[in-house]
Amino acid sequence: MTEKTIHLIDDESIIHDIFRRIFKGDEYKLIISENMSQALANHHPGVDVVIMDLMIPGTSGIEIFKQLVRVDPGIRVIFLTAFGTIESAIEAIKLGAVDYLQKPFNNLELQHRIDRVIKERKVNQENIHLKKTLNQRFSFGNIIGNSHALKQTLNLVENVAATNSTILITGESGTGKELIAKAVFANSNRRNRPFLSFNSSNIPATLFESILFGHRKGSFTGAHADRKGIFDEADGGTIFLDEIANLDNETQSKILRVLQEKEIQPLGENRSHKVDVRIIAATNVDLLEKVKIGAFREDLFYRLNIINIHLPPLRERMEDIPPLAEHFIRKYAEENHREVPGMSAEFLQKLMQYPWPGNIRELENAIQRSVILAPGATLNPEVLPAEIRSAEAASADSNYGDFNDLVNRYKRRLILDALKRNDWVQKRAADDLKIKPTTLSELIKRLDINK
Ligand SMILES: Nc1ncnc2c1ncn2[C@@H]1O[C@H](COP(=O)(O)OP(=O)(O)OP(=O)(O)O)[C@@H](O)[C@H]1O
Ligand SMILES: [Mg+2]
Incomplete structure (x- = not known):
């Protein structure tokens, strides 16, 4: 039987003991972390399931979860919640946790849930593998929209996907940068190799190097074991460097070096070695502006910006709103086991009048909320957040007509x-x-x- 890898993130030693007792033997491999930095240092995409306390001193389980998702998008998390904190559990499920369990839990129940999640994951992996080998054509199945701008973007994605070129994706927050990065990956020759994300916001800068390039045991206080970096984990695959403008100068130089020499050097190791990764970077700020004020290395900018994919804000491609809204309605109705509701004309009108500063993510959240709150079979403006409900028709120069x-x-x-x-x-x-x-x-x- 293949080994089942479980990553427990909890600061209570009693819980550690319980897990050690239940998950002993060759069938399981148990990793234990007590806080954010250990969790980030110990986690790797081979972990089958993460069990995490929602209450972790100094941070929260949700915060750690958000960080781990970046390095392991396929992560499956079961949250442990204290009695009476059901709201945070719901929050966690919304963010993509697969399950939660209230403390104190029944050991058999725990083992059963964990085994179930691991089984699902294994089945999924097989399916994904099957699909990937079958589906060699371009596929943008989950990217919705009819606008000319989006079509042009997808054309560009199609043209550059198969190359190994570095890509810089730019656009305001919520415009779909990560989605496009994944589309490039899914349509590239590297699609059967890993896709790993790194987002520097919220990760302490002291950990950047270790997470990206790995470290040897003992190379700094707290480095209790060797750790492979993302660049090694993704060898042969693709790395998505999100919010690239947040990287400090030192990390920028190291990334430039990988791009030039195709080599990395883990912390505490005296030799460098070759890696083969494609880098897709993203930013929601004007990187050239950052270069001008000396906050971003110019040489790195040009290295990254070989191909630029720019995603226009939603307000500049309003014709994408109706299909996106329909898509999200279907998605959230299914997820919440609701019958798929329709939109009233007034509801769609409000969506078309609002400027969507948070772009597609904001639209998605608004629809999710509406589907959950809607009392009947039709979505009406009452269920929209106040700022959207009160949006007024755009000024006279709008060319969208009635x-x-x-x-x-x-x-x-x-x-x-x-x-x-x-x-x-x-x-x-x-x-x-x-x-x-x-x-x-x-x-x-x-x-x-x-x-
Ligand atoms: N064209 C699209 N079709 C369907 N869903 C989309 C589309 N564009 C974006 N989304 C969805 O909108 C949400 C935000 O997209 P994404 O995370 O890729 O944006 P982002 O540009 O990376 O945002 P941020 O800068 O805030 O990280 C995601 O849930 C994504 O799936
Ligand atoms: Mg993003």
């Missing part, structure tokens, strides 16, 4: 796309759109669509 006009334009576009995809065979286009052929032909007439 609401019906907008909806018709959207319908037109959907139909045109479907027709083009299906060589103007109406029956097939109707199937594609999941509407009746008679409905389609009526719409074609009414919206005056022709080849």
Whole structure:
């Protein structure tokens, strides 16, 4: 039987003892961390499941979780919660934890839940592997939108994915930089190799080097064992360097060195060795501006910026709002076991009037909230957060016209796309759109669509 690796993050030694008792023997490998820095130093993507206390002195389980997700996006976490802290457990589930268990827990129950999560993970891994080998074509399945800007972006992704070129993805917060990074990866020749993320915000700068390049046992206080860095873990694969502008000068130099020499040197090791990684970097600030004021190395900037993929803010591609809203409604209805609600015209109108400073992430959150709060089968503006509900029609220079006009334009576009995809065979286009052929032909007439 393959070994099941469990990472326990908890500061209580009683819990450590319980785990050691339950998960002994060759079947399990148990890693124990007591705080944030140990957790970050000990974790690796081979861990099958993380069990984590929500209350960790000096930080919180959620904070640690957010950090670990960056280095191991496939991470599966079960939270341990004290009695009466159910809200944080819900928060954790929203963030992507797979399960939670209240302390004191029943040992059999604990073991059962852990085994179940590990089993699911193994099945998933097999499926992902299968899918990856089957699906060699370009796929942007989870990227939604019809705007010209997005299509151009996806074209660029398609063109650069197979190259080994370094890529810099720029755009405001929430515009989909990470999603695009993953799309580049998924459509690259490296898709069967690791994709690991590193986000320097919230990680203490003293740990950057160790996390990125690894360390040898004893190379600094607290380095109790050798640790592989992300660059070694991702060898042959892709590293996503998120919020690149936050890197200190020293780390910037080291990354520049990897890009130039394709070599790294773990802390405490006297020789460097070759690694083969592709770097995709992202930033939501104007990096060139940072270069001008001396806060970012110019040479590194040019090395990273070989290909620039810029994601425009949502307010500059409003036509993506309706399909995104529909997508998120379906997603959150399914996740919350609700029947998929529809949107009222007023609801969509509010979405179209709001400027979305937090971009797609803000839209996603607003829809998630609406789906959860909606009392009936239709989403109405009442369930929207106040700032969105009170959004007023854009100023007169807006070129979006009135609401019906907008909806018709959207319908037109959907139909045109479907027709083009299906060589103007109406029956097939109707199937594609999941509407009746008679409905389609009526719409074609009414919206005056022709080849
Ligand atoms: N075109 C899209 N289709 C579907 N979902 C999207 C799209 N763009 C972004 N999202 C979703 O919006 C959320 C934010 O995207 P992402 O995390 O990639 O943004 P980001 O630019 O990295 O943001 P930040 O700068 O805040 O880290 C994610 O949940 C992502 O899946
Ligand atoms: Mg991001």
